[in-house]
Amino acid sequence: MAAVPRGSTVVLVGTRKGLYVFHSKDRKRWKLAGRYFEGVPVHSARYDPQEGVAWAAVNSFQWGPLVHRSKTLTKWTRGKAGPAYSKKSGWSVAKIWNVVGGGPAAPGVLYAGVEPAGLFRSEDDGDSWKLVDGLTSHATRPKWTPGNGGLCLHTILPDPKSAKRMVVGISAVAVFSTENDGDTWKTMNDGMTARWFPDHKPHDVGYCPHKLARDPEDPNTIYQQHHWGVFRWDDGRGRWLDVSRGLSSSFGFGLAVGSDGGSAYVVPLKSDGDRTTLGEMAVYRTRNRGRAWQRLTTGLPRPAHLTILREGVGSDGQDPVGVYIATEQGQVFSTRDGGDHWDVIADNLAPAMSVTAGAYP
Amino acid sequence: MRTPSRAPRSTGEAFSIRTVLPGVKGECVAVEVVLPAALREYAKGASRVQASGRSLEVLLADLDRKFPGIRQRILADTGLIREFVVVFVNGDQVMEGAPERVPIQDGDTVHIIPSVAGG
Numbered sequence: 001m002a003a004v005p006r007g008s009t010v011v012l013v014g015t016r017k018g019l020y021v022f023h024s025k026d027r028k029r030w031k032l033a034g035r036y037f038e039g040v041p042v043h044s045a046r047y048d049p050q051e052g053v054a055w056a057a058v059n060s061f062q063w064g065p066l067v068h069r070s071k072t073l074t075k076w077t078r079g080k081a082g083p084a085y086s087k088k089s090g091w092s093v094a095k096i097w098n099v100v101g102g103g104p105a106a107p108g109v110l111y112a113g114v115e116p117a118g119l120f121r122s123e124d125d126g127d128s129w130k131l132v133d134g135l136t137s138h139a140t141r142p143k144w145t146p147g148n149g150g151l152c153l154h155t156i157l158p159d160p161k162s163a164k165r166m167v168v169g170i171s172a173v174a175v176f177s178t179e180n181d182g183d184t185w186k187t188m189n190d191g192m193t194a195r196w197f198p199d200h201k202p203h204d205v206g207y208c209p210h211k212l213a214r215d216p217e218d219p220n221t222i223y224q225q226h227h228w229g230v231f232r233w234d235d236g237r238g239r240w241l242d243v244s245r246g247l248s249s250s251f252g253f254g255l256a257v258g259s260d261g262g263s264a265y266v267v268p269l270k271s272d273g274d275r276t277t278l279g280e281m282a283v284y285r286t287r288n289r290g291r292a293w294q295r296l297t298t299g300l301p302r303p304a305h306l307t308i309l310r311e312g313v314g315s316d317g318q319d320p321v322g323v324y325i326a327t328e329q330g331q332v333f334s335t336r337d338g339g340d341h342w343d344v345i346a347d348n349l350a351p352a353m354s355v356t357a358g359a360y361p
Numbered sequence: 362m363r364t365p366s367r368a369p370r371s372t373g374e375a376f377s378i379r380t381v382l383p384g385v386k387g388e389c390v391a392v393e394v395v396l397p398a399a400l401r402e403y404a405k406g407a408s409r410v411q412a413s414g415r416s417l418e419v420l421l422a423d424l425d426r427k428f429p430g431i432r433q434r435i436l437a438d439t440g441l442i443r444e445f446v447v448v449f450v451n452g453d454q455v456m457e458g459a460p461e462r463v464p465i466q467d468g469d470t471v472h473i474i475p476s477v478a479g480g
Contacts, residue, residue: 060399063434063435064434078430079430082433084433090439093438
């Protein structure tokens with residue numbers, strides 16, 4: 001396996017058949033550092049420059065889920081134990097969907113979102129885990145039901161300014177927030193449209209947040225790609241605002257934010273009955289918090305009926321931002337100019353489920 | 362397939378594979394455990410290791426003391442054998458998912474293998 005040079009940008013692609021690690025000095029010419037966990041699904045993997053460690057959610061359908069870690073991105077070490085529910089709960093962790101560091105407000109802390117939906121916390125880099133039981137003991141838990149991808153806690157957004165605040169997304173349940181380090185949680189449904197409920201009235205759970213992302217400049221702003229629409233949450237307003245107008249479809253999975261405040265990227269897909277791009281690969285970008293969207297297609301294939309899953313859009317936090325899109329058909333598209341032009345990093349990979357990117361300082 | 366066609370697990374029908382005993386005590390016995398390739402990294406590459414216990418549960422606990430983390434690869438959080446893991450004792454497939462109810466005797470050989478599940 002080739003070493004990953006320091007000073008690179010790294011792209012980690014989780015697939016149904018292992019993890020691919022790419023690196024580049026200029027974000028134009030990419031090299032494959034290696035493929036890891038061959039044959040085993042990797043639902044997500046990310047490098048955290050703050051902690052100097054990458055984590056991978058490795059989900060063997062035979063031997064169960066486990067978090068692996070690496071400082072080099074080429075040599076991976078398995079955690080001593082995976083997140084586990086108590087025997088008396090009757091639940092068993094089937095998959096780890098995401099592994100996220102605690103961020104600037106909670107250094108040394110690691111969170112894992114799992115299926116069936118739950119949040120686990122580690123303070124020893126993934127060697128042991130403790131259930132954040134304030135969430136799974138929420139009064140609505142008996143009413144939690146899975147989406148097509150399973151009953152999964154897929155998004156974890158620690159607040160960069162407060163270790164006590166966090167937002168998580170659970171499909172097909174709701175967005176939840178805590179302000180006391182996970183002891184108690186409340187749903188964040190205000191403003192969500194509810195037209196899929198038979199009575200068209202708001203419910204406590206039964207929503208289907210596909211992906212959430214926090215604005216890097218204003219952490220009180222969160223974007224959501226929902227089953228039916230793209231929404232923006234502002235803490236000051238305390239409710240979701242539908243910002244889907246201008247998109248070719250309100251349906252989609254992946255979502256990423258740019259490096260500058262107010263920018264976000266989505267890839268609309270054709271309905272929940274099809275889940276493919278609408279005849280061509282097109283990315284939509286907003287630079288004004290969702291008030292308007294630009295359709296970006298330069299360098300992207302046409303015709304194209306591709307599927308981008310919930311972890312399939314990532315950004316690298318650099319300026320100008322690099323955005324990366326991994327498809328279930330095994331392509332990875334990238335832009336290094338904020339979306340004006342796109343290239344192909346890789347093709348014919350195993351079916352991709354996730355992509356993350358960032359500096360490897 | 363994990364379950365032999367002749368006897369579904371749920372029927373409780375008597376058949377010639379390993380039978381189940383209630384409340385087996387975990388006394389010390391010597392058992393050889395044959396590990397699949399995927400789990401040998403826990404045992405520094407060894408394919409055959411020694412462990413002890415008069416039930417499969419105690420045996421796996423002992424195995425976990427020697428090779429931390431390996432038990433979680435074999436048992437789900439519920440304490441039952443993972444859905445796509447198969448355990449044989451002296452060539453008999455364990456049909457009981459609860460390992461505390463599976464007796465182990467001195468000199469037994471336990472095979473742990475991934476189920477043939479791929480299509």
